[in-house]
Structure formats: structure tokens, C-alpha cells
Amino acid sequence: MESHDTSTVRARPEPLRAVPVRHPGRWVAVAVLAVLVAMFVHLLVTNAAFNWSFMADKMFRPPIIEGLLRGTVLMTVSAMLIGVTLGVVVAVMRLSDNPILRGVAWLYTWFFRAVPRLVLLAVFGNIGILWSRIEFGVPFDTQLGQLFGIDNLNLRLFGFSSRDILTGFMAGLLGLALSEAAYMAEIVRAGIQSVDEGQTEAAQALGMSRGQLLRRVVLPQAMRVIIPPTGNETIAMLKDTSLLLYVPVSVELFFQLDAVGKRTFQIFPMYVAACLWYLFLTSILLVGQYFLERHFGKGYGPAGRARLRLRGMAAETGGGGNSGTVGPA
Amino acid sequence: MSELIPGQPGAPAAESRAGAPADGSGLMVRAEQVHKSFGSLEVLKGIDLEVRAGEVCCLLGPSGSGKSTFLRCINHLEKINAGSIRVDGDLIGYRERGGRLHEMREKEVAAQRRAIGMVFQRFNLFPHMTVLGNVVEAPVLLGREKKAAARERAAQLLERVGLGDKLGAYPGQLSGGQQQRVAIARALAMRPKLMLFDEPTSALDPELVGEVLDVMKDLARDGMTMIVVTHEIGFAREVGDTLVFMDGGVVVEAGDPREVIANPQHERTRAFLAKVL
Ligand SMILES: Nc1ncnc2c1ncn2[C@@H]1O[C@H](COP(=O)(O)OP(=O)(O)O)[C@@H](O)[C@H]1O
Ligand SMILES: [Mg+2]
Numbered sequence: 001m002e003s004h005d006t007s008t009v010r011a012r013p014e015p016l017r018a019v020p021v022r023h024p025g026r027w028v029a030v031a032v033l034a035v036l037v038a039m040f041v042h043l044l045v046t047n048a049a050f051n052w053s054f055m056a057d058k059m060f061r062p063p064i065i066e067g068l069l070r071g072t073v074l075m076t077v078s079a080m081l082i083g084v085t086l087g088v089v090v091a092v093m094r095l096s097d098n099p100i101l102r103g104v105a106w107l108y109t110w111f112f113r114a115v116p117r118l119v120l121l122a123v124f125g126n127i128g129i130l131w132s133r134i135e136f137g138v139p140f141d142t143q144l145g146q147l148f149g150i151d152n153l154n155l156r157l158f159g160f161s162s163r164d165i166l167t168g169f170m171a172g173l174l175g176l177a178l179s180e181a182a183y184m185a186e187i188v189r190a191g192i193q194s195v196d197e198g199q200t201e202a203a204q205a206l207g208m209s210r211g212q213l214l215r216r217v218v219l220p221q222a223m224r225v226i227i228p229p230t231g232n233e234t235i236a237m238l239k240d241t242s243l244l245l246y247v248p249v250s251v252e253l254f255f256q257l258d259a260v261g262k263r264t265f266q267i268f269p270m271y272v273a274a275c276l277w278y279l280f281l282t283s284i285l286l287v288g289q290y291f292l293e294r295h296f297g298k299g300y301g302p303a304g305r306a307r308l309r310l311r312g313m314a315a316e317t318g319g320g321g322n323s324g325t326v327g328p329a
Numbered sequence: 330m331s332e333l334i335p336g337q338p339g340a341p342a343a344e345s346r347a348g349a350p351a352d353g354s355g356l357m358v359r360a361e362q363v364h365k366s367f368g369s370l371e372v373l374k375g376i377d378l379e380v381r382a383g384e385v386c387c388l389l390g391p392s393g394s395g396k397s398t399f400l401r402c403i404n405h406l407e408k409i410n411a412g413s414i415r416v417d418g419d420l421i422g423y424r425e426r427g428g429r430l431h432e433m434r435e436k437e438v439a440a441q442r443r444a445i446g447m448v449f450q451r452f453n454l455f456p457h458m459t460v461l462g463n464v465v466e467a468p469v470l471l472g473r474e475k476k477a478a479a480r481e482r483a484a485q486l487l488e489r490v491g492l493g494d495k496l497g498a499y500p501g502q503l504s505g506g507q508q509q510r511v512a513i514a515r516a517l518a519m520r521p522k523l524m525l526f527d528e529p530t531s532a533l534d535p536e537l538v539g540e541v542l543d544v545m546k547d548l549a550r551d552g553m554t555m556i557v558v559t560h561e562i563g564f565a566r567e568v569g570d571t572l573v574f575m576d577g578g579v580v581v582e583a584g585d586p587r588e589v590i591a592n593p594q595h596e597r598t599r600a601f602l603a604k605v606l
Contacts, residue, residue: 202453202512205404206467206519207443209436216470220457 055269059277064256068277071252075173076238082177083237084230087184092214094189105185112182117175118243124175125168125247135159168249175247180237187229191222231289235282242278253277354418357382357523357554358403362412365398372398374578375412380556380571382522385549387565387586388558390575391601396558399575400525403556404445405438416445417522443471446516450528452508454500454515460487461496464515473519486514490544506537510544517548524548526557560605566590574598 044050058064093105112120137156138144145153195218203213242254249255254274261270358380365373372395380386388396401407403414405422414421422438423430433441455463464483468474474482487493490510500508509529516524526545530538542564549555549568559565565572565586572586574595582589582598590606593599 196453198449198451198453199455201406202447202449202455203467204406204439205442205445205447206515207439207441207471208467209439212470216466217455221455 049268050272051266051269054264054266055273058260058264058266058270059257059273061260064253064260067251067256068253068281071169071172071244071249071255072238072241072281075169075176075241075244075249075252076234078173079176079180079241080230080234080237082173083180083184083233086177086181088188088219090181090185091188091192094185095192109182109185112179113186115179117179117240118246120179121172121175121243122246124171127171133159133161168244168247169251172241172244172247172249172252176237176240176244180233183233184230187233188222188226191224191226192218194225195221228289228293231285231292235285235289238281238285239278242274355381356415357384357417358386358556359415360399360403360412361414363399363402363409363414364411365395365402365407365409372578373402373409376575376578376580378573378580378583380554382554383552384570385555385557385568387569387572388556388575389560389565389572389601389605390581394575395578396575397527400447400527400556400558403523403525404442404447416441443467443473443519444522446519446521446524448509448512448516448524448526448529450531452500452505452512452532454508454511456500458499459496460492460498460500460503460511463500463511464518467515468518471519479518483514483518486517487511489547490514491540504537505533506540509533509541513541513544513548522554524553524555526555526559528558528560530559530561562590562602562606574601576601 090105090108093101094109096102096105115123135156136158137154141153141155145151192214199217199221200213203217208216241252244252245255245258250259257270257274257277258267261267356379358378360376360378363373363376363378364371376395376399378386378399388400390396398407402409403416403421408422413423419441420430421441422433424433424437425431455466458466461480461483464486465476465479468479468482469476473479484493484496487496490513492507492510492514495503495507495511500511503511513529529545530541533541538561542561545555545557545564546568557564557569569586571583572589573583574581574589574593574597576597582593582595589598590602593602
């Protein structure tokens with residue numbers, strides 16, 4: 001016989017009747033907002049300075065689309081690829097046992113995080129002033145030659161005119177990628193440090209070298225921490241391609257819109273077009289980021305966890321008991 | 330070299346010995362006057378220890394006495410400050426040349442560690458790999474074996490520790506006892522001549538301790554040389570060839586486990602045994 005549960009015997013309590021708290025403030029806020037929105041829409045429709053038809057006509061022109069594809073999209077992808085790769089290298093250097101590597105890595109992140117991106121890009125855009133040619137060979141060859149009494153010793157193997165390789169695009173890419181690497185290095189470092197110390201020890205005890213255990217054990221686990229902020233960095237990078245105007249990079253969305261605006265004395269509509277383009281592009285990335293974070297954000301992410309659970313069930317039903325048995329012994 | 334795979338119940342004991350030492354002394358581990366400090370804290374104050382090939386040495390002692398540190402010195406996870414440790418005749422972490430010691434490079438230390446398996450209190454399995462992946466990883470990555478051969482052997486090892494049906498599972502889906510058995514299989518996959526266990530059952534629920542100890546007993550029967558830090562007195566008495574009691578960074582007492590446990594000579598040993606028994 002089962003004993004009666006007291007809670008089932010006791011009568012259910014009367015539902016509580018109370019007047020809910022009113023929120024008159026919310027209604028006031030809605031009214032104020034409605035007025036503001038109406039004013040804004042009125043402004044958009046009636047103010048001739050927007051010149052919507054002009055904007056709609058110009059913002060899909062081929063040079064602008066080309067600028068968008070190359071100077072914005074391709075530049076974002078390339079700068080992030082280089083930035084992430086170099087960032088991993090700098091982060092690993094920063095965590096190395098070698099004090100020289102550590103120092104170099106620290107100096108690197110210090111410099112590229114301390115100088116504003118805009119200023120950095122302006123500098124890279126004008127770096128051709130330093131050298132007219134970029135050459136590879138024995139360093140300080142002229143000075144070495146003088147030391148041994150040879151005039152104009154030339155040990156250069158090959159070279160380029162800096163105008164050929166440091167095009168606006170290359171200079172801009174270099175500036176953005178190097179600066180991004182500094183921020184990515186900090187993100188990767190945090191990711192690596194988030195991995196349990198025991199993982200490194202277990203891998204070391206198995207005889208793996210530092211490089212091997214980083215690649216196979218630590219970095220894959222650090223990804224969960226690294227990937228969400230990398231999404232933010234990508235979105236920031238996409239917006240920062242507009243700074244390429246100061247390199248200058250001509251095949252770029254904002255440069256082109258700006259140029260059209262200045263040429264036609266219709267600057268404001270073209271800046272509005274820029275807002276709309278960047279809103280569109282970052283929104284695409286935000287959607288991508290949402291799915292990435294859902295996958296990597298916490299633990300293994302809901303999708304990963306469901307997969308794990310399924311596999312677990314398969315393993316559970318597949319085999320029977322397996323407690324403490326050791327071979328045939 | 331013996332094969333640590335199942336199915337050799339009739340094999341003579343001598344044949345299943347895990348690695349006969351090279352120098353003929355019969356010693357697998359020889360530690361002399363090992364000192365280790367962390368900053369100003371001296372943790373090991375001159376440890377001497379000898380473990381013969383095929384022996385099981387149980388290391389006992391109160392928390393903080395330096396057992397883990399000593400174990401980690403044996404595979405050079407910690408650098409010692411003075412003394413020497415030899416495994417199978419080879420100096421660990423250093424090379425003698427022209428009467429001087431030279432520190433080994435990271436690669437050489439890594440190569441030495443491959444012959445020494447280690448099992449941790451908190452398992453430290455790789456959570457992003459399957460059970461099979463955990464066991465296969467090191468032999469394949471370090472070029473010990475081809476992938477197919479490594480997988481086959483890993484499956485055998487996992488079968489041996491009673492996890493033949495969990496190859497595709499992830500560590501997060503296993504109980505503590507199962508995880509620790511995977512960790513043992515992972516270490517065995519490198520064909521070590523010496524196994525170090527650092528409190529392998531201390532993080533386990535009581536009902537799971539037995540399954541891990543059973544695997545270790547089987548390993549000992551197979552002739553593996555083992556150093557086991559443990560509080561399992563029953564295991565030490567049944568499987569141990571020697572028992573070493575450490576306290577405050579020194580070896581207080583060492584001897585036959587059954588004798589030391591039944592008749593401890595030192596007050597500190599007696600007090601400790603009274604607490605854990
Ligand atoms: N990496 C470290 N840095 C500083 N102190 C440490 C470190 N590892 C261990 N210790 C200290 O060394 C002493 C011995 O630790 P340990 O070897 O873990 O003892 P046991 O395993 O016997 O409990 C403890 O006092 C501990 O705090
Ligand atoms: Mg310990």
C-alpha cells in the first residue's frame with residue numbers, strides 16, 4: 001500500500017486576484033515615439049535634399065558594384081584571412097617560452113592597437129615615399145662594400161618599383177590585415193588560455209611537441225572561445241573598409257559613392273546610399289554570426305549537443321553492460 | 330617487447346614482461362636525491378627511489394607531500410633542481426657529454442616521454458575527439474603507426490579495458506570510470522615501458538573505483554612497470570611489490586606493502602594509515 005501524498009489531499013488554493021501594476025509611462029513613450037517616427041518619415045518623403053530617384057539611379061552603377069565586390073567584400077575576406085592567420089602566429093609567439101618571441105609579439109600588438117586604423121591606412125598609403133623601389137638581397141650591401149673599399153657594391157637579387165606592388169589595394173590590405181592581426185592575436189590568446197591546463201599536460205605526457213599539441217589539442221578546443229568575437233571582428237572589418245578612402249583605394253564602395261557625390265554635387269544622397277549598402281552587407285553578416293554563435297557559443301551549442309545525444313543513445317542501446325571487465329583474464 | 334593486447338592467457342610471464350631494461354641492472358626507474366622547489370617552497374627534499382622492471386610501486390602520503398610533483402618529475406613535466414632520474418638507464422631531461430650535463434631540447438624530451446605513460450586524477454581526455462580518436466591520436470601523429478593499424482590496435486586496447494562498445498562515443502558521454510579506462514588505453518597505445526598513475530581513482534564515485542583498479546591489476550599481471558600514487562590500501566596490498574610512504578618531500582618509509590601496512594615503523598606512517606584504513 002502506498003501512503004497518501006499530503007499535497008494531493010489538500011485542496012488547491014484559490015487563484016490570487018490582484019489588480020496588475022499599470023504602466024502609464026509606456027503609453028506616453030509610445031505616443032512620443034509615434035510622433036517622432038511620423039516626423040522622420042515626413043522628412044524622408046518631403047525633403048528634396050534626399051533626392052531619392054537620383055540615389056536609386058546611381059547606387060547600382062557598375063563602378064559602384066565593382067567597388068563593393070572588390071574593395072569591400074574581397075578586401076574584408078582577404079584582410080580577415082591574413083589577420084586571423086597572422087593573429088594565431090602572434091598569439092602563439094606571445095605565449096611562447098622564448099622571451100624574444102614574447103617581446104616581439106608584445107611590441108607588435110602594442111603598436112598596431114595603439115595607432116588608429118585611419119592613421120595607419122594613411123601611412124601605408126604613402127609608404128612609397130620611403131622607397132621608390134623595394135628590393136631583396138643582402139642587407140646593408142653598400143655600407144658593407146665601403147667597409148671593404150668597394151664602391152657601390154650591389155648584392156640585390158630582384159626588386160620591384162614600389163608603385164607596382166604597393167598599389168592602393170595592396171597598401172590598404174596590408175594596413176587592415178596587420179592591424180586586424182593585432183586584435184585577433186588577443187582573441188586567440190584568450191581562447192588558448194581558456195583551455196584546461198590538463199589538456200596540455202596529457203598531450204605532453206603522450207610525447208607531443210608544443211606545435212603538435214597546439215594544432216591537434218589546444219586550438220580546436222579554443223575555437224569555441226575564438227569564433228564568436230571573430231564574427232564581431234569581421235563585421236567591424238567590413239565597416240572599416242570605408243576607411244580605405246584615405247589610402248586611397250579607388251575600387252571601393254565608399255570611395256566610389258563619395259566620388260559620384262562630389263562630381264554631381266549630390267553628396268548627401270550618395271552618403272545615404274552608403275548607409276543603405278553597409279546596412280545591407282552587415283545585416284547579412286549578422287545573420288551568419290547568429291548561426292555561428294548558436295553553434296559555437298556555449299558548450300557544444302544546441303545543434304552539436306543534439307548530435308552528441310543521438311550518438312550517445314546509439315552507443316547506449318548498441319552495447320550492454322560493460323563495467324570493469326578486463327579482456328579474457 | 331611485449332604486446333599489450335588481450336588474448337594471451339597462456340603466455341609465459343617472462344614473455345609478457347613490458348620491456349626489459351637495457352642496462353642489465355633490472356632497474357626501470359632510478360631516482361637519486363631528487364630535489365624540487367617552486368620558488369622558495371621546497372617540495373621534494375632528496376627523494377631516492379628504485380623500481381625494478383615489472384614491479385608495481387605504490388606511492389602513499391598525505392596531501393601536499395609532493396607525490397604528484399615527484400611523478401611529474403619522472404616524465405620531465407617538472408624540471409628537477411638537483412639529483413637525477415633515470416628511466417630504463419636513460420637520464421631524463423639531460424644528456425651527459427664530456428662529464429657535463431646538457432639540457433635536452435623539447436623534441437628530445439618529447440621522445441623520452443613517449444616511453445612513459447601517464448594517467449591523471451582528472452582523466453584529461455581530449456573532449457573534442459571520440460574515444461577511438463583519443464587512443465589513436467598520439468601513435469598516428471607521432472608516426473608510430475599507420476592509421477589503419479593504429480585504429481585496429483586502439484580497438485583492441487579499448488576492448489581490453491572493457492569499452493569495445495564505446496569507440497564512437499565522446500568523453501562527455503562516459504562515466505568517470507569509463508573515462509579513466511579510456512585514459513589508460515590512450516597511454517598504452519604508445520607502448521610505454523613505464524606507467525605513472527596519479528591518484529587514478531580519487532575523482533571517481535565509489536562504485537566506479539573497482540572497474541579502474543581491475544584494469545590496473547590486469548596491467549600489473551601482464552608485467553607492466555607501474556608507479557601508482559593512490560589511497561587505495563587494498564590495491565597496494567594486493568598488487569603492490571613495494572610501498573613507499575612520503576611526507577613533507579621525503580621518503581619516510583619503504584618496503585613490502587603487506588609489512589608496511591601491517592606493521593608501520595614510523596609514527597607518521599602509522600598516523601596516516603590510521604586515517605585512510
Ligand atoms: N606548479 C606549482 N607551483 C607552485 N607550487 C606547487 C606547484 N605544484 C605543486 N606545488 C606545491 O607543492 C606541494 C606538493 O604538491 P603535490 O606534489 O601536488 O602534492 P601531493 O600530490 O602529494 O598532494 C604543495 O604544497 C603544492 O602547493
Ligand atoms: Mg597529488
